[in-house]
Amino acid sequence: xxxxxxxxxxxxxxxxxxxxxxxxxxxxxxxxxxxxxxxxxxxxxxxxxxxxxxxxxxxxxxxxxxxxxxxxxxxxxxxxxxxxxxxxxxxxxxxxxxxxxxxxxxxxxxxxxxxxxxxxxxxxxxxxxxxxxxxxxxxxxxxxxxxxxxxxxxxxxxxxxxxxxxxxxxxxxxxxxxxxxxxxxxxxxxxxxxxxxxxxxxxxxxxxxxxxxxxxxxxxxxxxxxxxxxxxxxxxxxxxxxxxxxxxxxxxxxxxxxxxxxxxxxxxxx
Numbered sequence: 154x155x156x157x158x159x160x161x162x163x164x165x166x167x168x169x170x171x172x173x174x175x176x177x178x179x180x181x182x183x184x185x186x187x188x189x190x191x192x193x194x195x196x197x198x199x200x201x202x203x204x205x206x207x208x209x210x211x212x213x214x215x216x217x218x219x220x221x222x223x224x225x226x227x228x229x230x231x232x233x234x235x236x237x238x239x240x241x242x243x244x245x246x247x248x249x250x251x252x253x254x255x256x257x258x259x260x261x262x263x264x265x266x267x268x269x270x271x272x273x274x275x276x277x278x279x280x281x282x283x284x285x286x287x288x289x290x291x292x293x294x295x296x297x298x299x300x301x302x303x304x305x306x307x308x309x310x311x312x313x314x315x316x317x318x319x320x321x322x323x324x325x326x327x328x329x330x331x332x333x334x335x336x337x338x339x340x341x342x343x344x345x346x347x348x349x350x351x352x353x354x355x356x357x358x359x360x361x362x363x364x365x366x367x368x369x370x371x372x373x374x375x376x377x378x379x380x381x382x383x384x385x386x387x388x389x390x391x392x393x394x395x396x397x398x399x400x401x402x403x404x405x406x407x408x409x410x411x412x413x414x415x416x417x418x419x420x421x422x423x
Contacts, residue, residue, distance in 0.1 A: 174400060177204045178211015178224035179303050180328040181252060181346035182385050185416045186224055192412060193403045201400060205327060208303030215388055216240055222397055223388040226252065226346070227303035243391040249404050251419035253347045253374035254304065254381040257332070257354040259339050264288040266358040266366040269380070272312050275342060278319030283340060296331045296343035297322045304328070307383055308344055347374070348417030374419045385418065 176186050183205040190201035204220075211223035216236045229237075229244065237244045256272060258264060264286060267275075274280035276295055283291045297318055298305040309315060325331045331343040336353035347369055350356055358366035361380040373379035387404070389397050403409045410420040 174199070174221045174397060175202045175204070175219075176211075176222045176224055176387075177206060177214045177220035179208045179226040179385070180205045180298070181226040181304055181348075182224035182249075183328075184348050185250060185385070185413060185418055188412050188416050189400075189404050189409055192408070193400055196403070197399065199399070207299060207301035208306070209301035212388065215244070215390070216242070221389060221393070222400075223386075225303050225386040225388060226383065227306050228386070229388060237390075244388050245391045245394065247387040247389075247401055247405070248384045248421065249387050249401075250385045250410075250413040250421065251374060252383055252385055253369040253371075253379050253419065254307065254344055254383060255347055255350055255369040256342065256344050256357040256359055256381075257335050257350070258342050258357060259335055259337075260353070260355045261339055262288060262291075262355065264357070265355070266360065268363050269312055269359070269361045270363075272359070273314065273316060276308070276313055276318055276322065277316050278321070291340045293342060294338050294340045295319065295322050296334050296341060297324050298328065298331065298344075299324045299326055304344065304346070311381065311383075346418070347371070350417070371414065371417070371419060382419070 183203065186203045190203050193199065194201055208225040208227050211220060211225060212229060212233050214220035215223040256267065264283060267286060271280060271286050275293055280286060281293055283289050283293055309318065325334060328345050328349050331345055332349055332354055335341040335343045356369050358368045359380055360366040367373050367379045369379050374382050387401060413420045
């Protein structure tokens, strides 16, 4: 009996060290969180599960208590904060990195630069042909993330100035699906986090003043010349902070921030 009690005491004592953490949410944060979790696991032996689905999905899971940390590419909304409070949660917000949000087109598209006003016209459906912005006589095929995506919300607020997306826009369930669709469709345009850029798509030079057109990159995000830059977040319940602090501190450490840059995002102290 004494041996059984001693064994149970040992399990209770060791449990926090073996707490399996679950992260859920933003597809933008997903590739970064996966690399951070892998490095953290190798260093500490602790298990971390990372799942995408969108910022809204992650925050909803945090509210419901089905994830430990919500990954988000936008700030938590007022109604989400209210739901957290109603559920007895005191939410902690941590900025873990920054992202230059890239506008992408098919590599065959001769258009290489667009203004914010032109982007607004394209994603709201007012501009429907590439010849209207200096390109070929080709129908524009806009791709977007689903409404649960923080990137969807950010583009709507910051680029479209809260105007509605066109009703016929093609909504994709994940960022990788946008990259794939744009790479296979000549008239396509979409938006992705900086870490998702590859040679199968072309990043557009963007201007908000109509004069200075800047390409998305680590350098232009750091010097703030690229106009579409945003923070990336972790959200979690403060009362369980002791369970997550080691992981959060690792992500914010020099080692964790080096991973941020390696993945393709912008470290906090760059």
